[in-house]
Amino acid sequence: MSDVARSREQRKADTLARLAAPVLDAWVATDGPYLVPLTLAWFEERLIAATDGASPTAKSLISTGRARIGIGPTRDVIMIDAVLERRLPVGEAHEVGEAYAAQNDWDPRTAGPDYVFLVLRPTRIQAWREANEIPGRTLMRDSTWLP
């Protein structure tokens, strides 16, 4: 365990760097409980998922509007609560589709007409490594970055 907890400013910088890095692999939980590994993109402070619109995760997310997203490893965690802002059929996702393909190693626009982009707006973001970072883990609350 590291002895020194990062400052909030440092955690925010680390978190934004990880969200913007190539191939953002995440675990996405929705009511069910469903849990799936998905590759996301980070665009205009939104998380972008791409999935078959008929998948259990897409249906649960469209029905409840909420997801919880874990980005690991589990001892260097980013945890995000998010709400579904909009869904876009891949054929209509111009900027969002470009952003997703630029960050990742596949382009959902080639996956067929059943695929949709789900645009998730974070409402809370937490980041911690070990137990000593738990007290200051909240970086965003009510969709607002803490100062």
Added chain:
Amino acid sequence: MSDVARSREQRKADTLARLAAPVLDAWVATDGPYLVPLTLAWFEERLIAATDGASPTAKSLISTGRARIGIGPTRDVIMIDAVLERRLPVGEAHEVGEAYAAQNDWDPRTAGPDYVFLVLRPTRIQAWREANEIPGRTLMRDSTWLP
């Protein structure tokens, strides 16, 4: 992407080896949706979690009896659906407590009387790496290993 999908026998061997290895870090989803990183143990074909009995995850799990567990990295996934078989206050968890402490780097029996072990019985286990392993991903169904 690897060209060769593993046989079911090989995936089962790989999966059992990972479940029994030191420090089994996992993502545990319960209704809410809640999602938390937890360190588990694997004992007598059960997953053992240790958490504060008043945590949202413990309360959701005790209420619904169900969890979905993801073990990463997200391109070498083990996905487990499980039901809560029993909960044990840490002070009463003899064999289970020994097994947990032996596999992991902390001993929940030192965490105070509010901590409980949650014994989860897998009902379905899936394992896959890339898209070519999706078709054969189910290793256990209805609590029975497939032949």
